[in-house]
Amino acid sequence: MADIIQLLPDHVANQIAAGEVVQRPASVVKELLENAIDAEADSIKLIIKDAGKTLVQVIDNGKGMSNTDARLSFERHATSKIRSADDLFQLHTKGFRGEALASIAAIAHVELKTKQEANDVGNAIVIEGSNVASQNVVVTPKGTSISVKNLFFNIPARRNFLKSDTVELRHVIDEFHRVALAHPNISFAFYNNGSETFNLPVSNFRQRIVNIFGTKTNEKLVPVEEDTEVLKISGFVGKPEFAKKTRGEQYFFVNDRFIKSAYLNHAIASAFEGLLKNGTHASYFLNLAVDPQTIDINIHPTKTEIKFDDEHTLYALLRSAVKHSLGQFNIAPVLDFERDPSLDTPYSYNKNSSNTPNIEVDKSFNPFKDESKIKGGGTSFKKESVSNWESLYVGLESKGTKNQHDFSEVHFESEAKTISMFSNDKEAEHTHTTYQLHNKYIVSTIKSGMLVIDQHRAHQRILYEDFLKNMTTKEGISQQLLFPLELHFSTQEITVINQLKDDLEHTGFVFSNVKESSVEITGVPVGVPESEVSIILEQLISDVENEVPDSNFSATDLLAKSMAKSLAIKTGQSLQKEEQEHMVNKLFACKAPNVSPTNRTTFITMSVDELDKKFI
Known part of the structure; x- marks a missing residue:
C-alpha cells in the first residue's frame, strides 16, 4: 500500500499556524505592539484603516534589527527570547513563540522598515503571502515600522468571517487599551482612518487609566496595595456605586501581561459581595507581580490565559486585599458597635486645640425672691398662689350661650355617586379579566x-x-x-x-x-x-x-x-x-x-x- 502521509509545504503550514495566532485585525495589533515593547521603545504609534482590514501599522523608536535579524524574524519558530525549554519559565518579554510575524506574513502583504542606532541606513523587506518580494537598503529613522495590508487577501473564507468595521474596531481598541494600560511608562498614539483617537503621554498608572477612560474615572477609583512573598498587588478597583452592567472595565495584568481569569474574577466579585446591585459588575485595574517560575504562560496561542501553581493562595490574597481597601476607604460598612461615625473629628480639625468655654454666673440671682415661704422644722416649702385661678378660664363662653358649638350640625363631605354604564354583573366580570x-x-x-x-x-x-x-x-x-x-x-x-x-x-x-x-x-x-x-x-x-x-x-x-x-x-x-x-x-x-x-x-x-x- 502506498504511503499517504506527507509533509505540508511551508506556506500551507504557515497559513494553518496563522489560524491560531491571527483571528482578526486585533490579533495583529496585539502581536505588533508587543514586539515594539520588547524592542525597548518608549514611543509607539498605531495606525489603523478600515478597522485594520486594509492597514495595521505600528511605528516604534526601539533598538531596531540588523539585516539578518530582519529577514529571520519572518521564519517560523525564530525568536531571540528563548534558547532552551527552561527559558519558558523565566519569561520577562512578550513575544517568545516565534510564530507571530511568520503567521501574519502568510495571510497579508507585509512591509518592514528597521534600523539600528549604530547604522547609517536601514533595511526594508516586502513579503506577500510568505513570499519575499524584495529586500533593499533604505533611509529610515531609528526603530522599526511594520505595515500589514490587506489582511486575509489569500484566504477569502477567513475574511468573510470578519464582522462589521464597528465590531472589529472595538476589538482593536480593546487590545490597544490592554497594552497601553500595562505600560504607562511608554507613550502611545492611536490613529484611526487619519484622525487621532488616543494620545497617551508617559504617566503613572492612575493617570493612564484616566487618559483612556475619561476624566470622570478619577473619582471612581479606590487604590489597592498589598505586598507579600507570594504576590504583589497594586492598582485600583471601582467604587460600587459606579458599577456597570457590562464587564468592559475589568483588567488583570500579571507581570505586565494582560490575562483573563474567571477564577480571579470571582475573587473580586466575592470581595464586592453585598455592595453591588443585581446584574452589575465592578471595575478593576489590577497589576499582579509573581515569580515567573510559578506561572505557565505558554498554554494558549494568544497568551491571555495563564496557569498558576497555587491559585487558591492568590484567590485568598486578592479577595482580602480588595476587601481591605474597600473598608479602609469607607466604601464597605464597618462592624463596630462602640464607634459612632457622627462623632468623628473632621480632618481639618485634627490638629486644632479645643477652646475652654467661659462660664459667667449671676451671684445675685434668687429664684425664690418673690415667693412667700412657710418655714417649719428647718425646711422651707413653696406656697402655691391660688388668687388668680379665674384667669385660667378667660376667653371661654359660659354654658348655654348662643355661640356654643353644636356638633349635631357638623356635615361630612362624601364622594359623589356616579351612575355606572354597566350592570353589577358586567362590572364584576370586567374587573377580573386579567x-x-x-x-x-x-x-x-x-x-x-x-x-x-x-x-x-x-x-x-x-x-x-x-x-x-x-x-x-x-x-x-x-x-x-x-x-x-x-x-x-x-x-x-x-x-x-x-x-x-x-x-x-x-x-x-x-x-x-x-x-x-x-x-x-x-x-x-x-x-x-x-x-x-x-x-x-x-x-x-x-x-x-x-x-x-x-x-x-x-x-x-x-x-x-x-x-x-x-x-x-x-x-x-x-x-x-x-x-x-x-x-x-x-x-x-x-x-x-x-x-x-x-x-x-x-x-x-x-x-x-x-x-x-x-x-x-
Whole structure:
C-alpha cells in the first residue's frame, strides 16, 4: 500500500499556524505592539484603516534589527527570547513563540522598515503571502515600522468571517487599551482612518487609566496595595456605586501581561459581595507581580490565559486585599458597635486645640425672691398662689350661650355617586379579566380558554414598535429636563454616540452639547426616568459594539431593540389591573405580537380541552 502521509509545504503550514495566532485585525495589533515593547521603545504609534482590514501599522523608536535579524524574524519558530525549554519559565518579554510575524506574513502583504542606532541606513523587506518580494537598503529613522495590508487577501473564507468595521474596531481598541494600560511608562498614539483617537503621554498608572477612560474615572477609583512573598498587588478597583452592567472595565495584568481569569474574577466579585446591585459588575485595574517560575504562560496561542501553581493562595490574597481597601476607604460598612461615625473629628480639625468655654454666673440671682415661704422644722416649702385661678378660664363662653358649638350640625363631605354604564354583573366580570401570576406573567381569559403573557417580553415588543415608528417618522416626543444632565464617557463611547445621535434625537433625546469626554442632555423621551438615561446609553453603546451584523442590519433597528430592552418593565414588578389590561391591548395591536424583538415567545394559549385533559 502506498504511503499517504506527507509533509505540508511551508506556506500551507504557515497559513494553518496563522489560524491560531491571527483571528482578526486585533490579533495583529496585539502581536505588533508587543514586539515594539520588547524592542525597548518608549514611543509607539498605531495606525489603523478600515478597522485594520486594509492597514495595521505600528511605528516604534526601539533598538531596531540588523539585516539578518530582519529577514529571520519572518521564519517560523525564530525568536531571540528563548534558547532552551527552561527559558519558558523565566519569561520577562512578550513575544517568545516565534510564530507571530511568520503567521501574519502568510495571510497579508507585509512591509518592514528597521534600523539600528549604530547604522547609517536601514533595511526594508516586502513579503506577500510568505513570499519575499524584495529586500533593499533604505533611509529610515531609528526603530522599526511594520505595515500589514490587506489582511486575509489569500484566504477569502477567513475574511468573510470578519464582522462589521464597528465590531472589529472595538476589538482593536480593546487590545490597544490592554497594552497601553500595562505600560504607562511608554507613550502611545492611536490613529484611526487619519484622525487621532488616543494620545497617551508617559504617566503613572492612575493617570493612564484616566487618559483612556475619561476624566470622570478619577473619582471612581479606590487604590489597592498589598505586598507579600507570594504576590504583589497594586492598582485600583471601582467604587460600587459606579458599577456597570457590562464587564468592559475589568483588567488583570500579571507581570505586565494582560490575562483573563474567571477564577480571579470571582475573587473580586466575592470581595464586592453585598455592595453591588443585581446584574452589575465592578471595575478593576489590577497589576499582579509573581515569580515567573510559578506561572505557565505558554498554554494558549494568544497568551491571555495563564496557569498558576497555587491559585487558591492568590484567590485568598486578592479577595482580602480588595476587601481591605474597600473598608479602609469607607466604601464597605464597618462592624463596630462602640464607634459612632457622627462623632468623628473632621480632618481639618485634627490638629486644632479645643477652646475652654467661659462660664459667667449671676451671684445675685434668687429664684425664690418673690415667693412667700412657710418655714417649719428647718425646711422651707413653696406656697402655691391660688388668687388668680379665674384667669385660667378667660376667653371661654359660659354654658348655654348662643355661640356654643353644636356638633349635631357638623356635615361630612362624601364622594359623589356616579351612575355606572354597566350592570353589577358586567362590572364584576370586567374587573377580573386579567390576573398577574408571580409578578411575571399576565393571565387573561379568551373564548377558547386561557392566555398567558410574559410581561417583560411583551413590553419589549410594544416599546420596540413604538420606538421604530418614532424613528422612521421622526416624530419622537421629548420631555424637557429642569436641569441639563451631563454624562461622562470614554473617547470610543462618544464616537458611538455621535454615530447614533440623529436616531436618538428622533426617539426624543435632546443633546445640547457633545464634547470629547461628556454629553449634555436637556430632553429625554416621554416615560424615560432621568435616573435611567445613563444606563440606557451604556447598554446601547455595548449593544452597538457587540452586535453581529447580518444582511438586514440596521442601526435604527438595533437602537430600537436596545432601548426597548432597557426600558421594558422587569420580571417581579407588580402591575395594577388597568396596567395589565393596557398591556394586553397594546400587545395585540402590534404587528408581530407573538414574539419579542429578539424572536422569543411573548405569550402562550391553553384551550379548555387542554385544561380538561390535565384533570383526567
